[in-house]
Amino acid sequence: MTTLSSSPSSTSPADLVIIGAGAAGMAAAIFAGEAAAGRPVRIILIDGAAKPGAKILLSGGGRCNVTHDRVTPDDYFGGPRPLIRNVLAAFNERATVDWMRRLGVELTVEPTGKLFPVTDNAKTVLDALQRRIAELGITTRYGSRVTKIECPQPKHSALSTQDSALSTQDFVVHLLSGERLAARRLIVACGGRSLPKSGSDGVGLELLRELGHTIVPTTPALVPLVLKPNRQPGGRFEELTGLTLDVRLGLYDSAGRRKFELVGSMLFTHFGVSGPAPMNLSRHWLRARLESPAETWTVCMGHPRFNNPEEADAWLRAAAARSPRRPVAHLFTELFPERLARILATGTDRLIDMDRGERLELARALTRLPLPVESDRGWAYAETTAGGVSLREIDVRTMESRLVPGLHICGEMLDVDGIIGGYSFQWAWSTGHLAGRAAVKA
Numbered sequence: 001m002t003t004l005s006s007s008p009s010s011t012s013p014a015d016l017v018i019i020g021a022g023a024a025g026m027a028a029a030i031f032a033g034e035a036a037a038g039r040p041v042r043i044i045l046i047d048g049a050a051k052p053g054a055k056i057l058l059s060g061g062g063r064c065n066v067t068h069d070r071v072t073p074d075d076y077f078g079g080p081r082p083l084i085r086n087v088l089a090a091f092n093e094r095a096t097v098d099w100m101r102r103l104g105v106e107l108t109v110e111p112t113g114k115l116f117p118v119t120d121n122a123k124t125v126l127d128a129l130q131r132r133i134a135e136l137g138i139t140t141r142y143g144s145r146v147t148k149i150e151c152p153q154p155k156h157s158a159l160s161t162q163d164s165a166l167s168t169q170d171f172v173v174h175l176l177s178g179e180r181l182a183a184r185r186l187i188v189a190c191g192g193r194s195l196p197k198s199g200s201d202g203v204g205l206e207l208l209r210e211l212g213h214t215i216v217p218t219t220p221a222l223v224p225l226v227l228k229p230n231r232q233p234g235g236r237f238e239e240l241t242g243l244t245l246d247v248r249l250g251l252y253d254s255a256g257r258r259k260f261e262l263v264g265s266m267l268f269t270h271f272g273v274s275g276p277a278p279m280n281l282s283r284h285w286l287r288a289r290l291e292s293p294a295e296t297w298t299v300c301m302g303h304p305r306f307n308n309p310e311e312a313d314a315w316l317r318a319a320a321a322r323s324p325r326r327p328v329a330h331l332f333t334e335l336f337p338e339r340l341a342r343i344l345a346t347g348t349d350r351l352i353d354m355d356r357g358e359r360l361e362l363a364r365a366l367t368r369l370p371l372p373v374e375s376d377r378g379w380a381y382a383e384t385t386a387g388g389v390s391l392r393e394i395d396v397r398t399m400e401s402r403l404v405p406g407l408h409i410c411g412e413m414l415d416v417d418g419i420i421g422g423y424s425f426q427w428a429w430s431t432g433h434l435a436g437r438a439a440v441k442a
């Protein structure tokens, strides 16, 4: 006969076990503890890492971009927008600011709209969360990796007759150590697959798949892109290492149809491109390849002032009329840093010497210059995960599973990914808030 571990914490079921002490799990623990409002509710927060919160400490370059001053459903991709809207409406960016203040963390907004702690130190955020968890008397079990979740069984099931030590009414959480914990309710907040060395390696998604959940296939998101070396144009992107500039990036199919477009800052690196624009585009490139593998997808770069080649051509014609003998490479320095202007103008001299076809070619280089993207930098460099538990299987008022009553899911595990700028944490806080409160109120 199987029995629960003899450790005191597991002799009777906990009211709530939370698996994963990242941003979402810690938020869920705090809101659950506060919702208990002094009632003797036993909450256990488990994490596989001995010291959880790795991502919080690394986030925002060690400063933790806690949220953004304006967060809308359009800043997210993945699950249905109306569902995302409901989640954000229940706990929005202003609620995050107030909550952080209650935790003792003052935030300041930067001109970009990103909010950081005034200390400019991510540890301020992690310490405040952990302090509140301790104040609320929540039991923490760090360094305890969960390997399996068993759901409550109907009384008449086979398990209930074979294993009388386990209440058929409870969840049973199996730890790697062999120990098992019983819980009346569960919150699963194991993160996605980004930065696997932090402990979020996708095992949580497998645990939920085993319970019947649909896992939308995952790809890295907010990840830098690797360019093919020594390829067009001029094979000279390597020369641009260290260059930062504002660009318009577009994703095009083989027929030249634009699937997605954005404007933002981009940094050329020794491997390819990084910074907000390529990182925000990465999920679209990866999802397009996943969803339409037979199609050829091209990432194109252009100057942000031109919406299309026609506008660039009009600008070139005006420039030609103004100073026809001016070298093109010189003219392009009005738009781009000199190193890039030289590459773009390769093979061309003065506008006056060009025919219409050559000028249109140049206009395309200014607006739709193909970037030879070869791959992404992988999970180790991804800031978040696209794909995950289908939001359609979640009641977004409580983050409770529609398939497994009593089990709530929050954070990056869900099929929702935000753009760069504090949106991932906002999703973690919002979903953690809903899950924590609902789990205790239930």
Ligand SMILES: Cc1cc2nc3c(=O)[nH]c(=O)nc-3n(C[C@H](O)[C@H](O)[C@H](O)COP(=O)(O)OP(=O)(O)OC[C@H]3O[C@@H](n4cnc5c(N)ncnc54)[C@H](O)[C@@H]3O)c2cc1C
Pocket: 019, 020, 021, 022, 023, 024, 025, 046, 047, 048, 049, 052, 053, 054, 055, 056, 058, 059, 060, 061, 064, 065, 066, 067, 144, 145, 146, 147, 189, 190, 191, 192, 194, 195, 198, 199, 200, 201, 203, 204, 382, 383, 384, 410, 411, 412, 413, 421, 422, 423, 424, 425, 426, 428
């Ligand atoms: C380098 C980097 C910088 C970032 N910067 C920002 C930023 O500035 N602003 C922003 O909004 N977002 C940022 N993000 C994204 C943000 O950190 C994540 O989206 C967010 O932390 C997700 O929170 P989560 O709680 O859902 O998952 P996670 O933070 O991944 O936490 C999941 C936890 O579950 C634990 N766990 C997993 N599996 C198990 C298991 N089987 N048993 C027990 N425990 C388990 C893990 O150890 C981990 O502690 C950044 C991400 C990275 C990688």
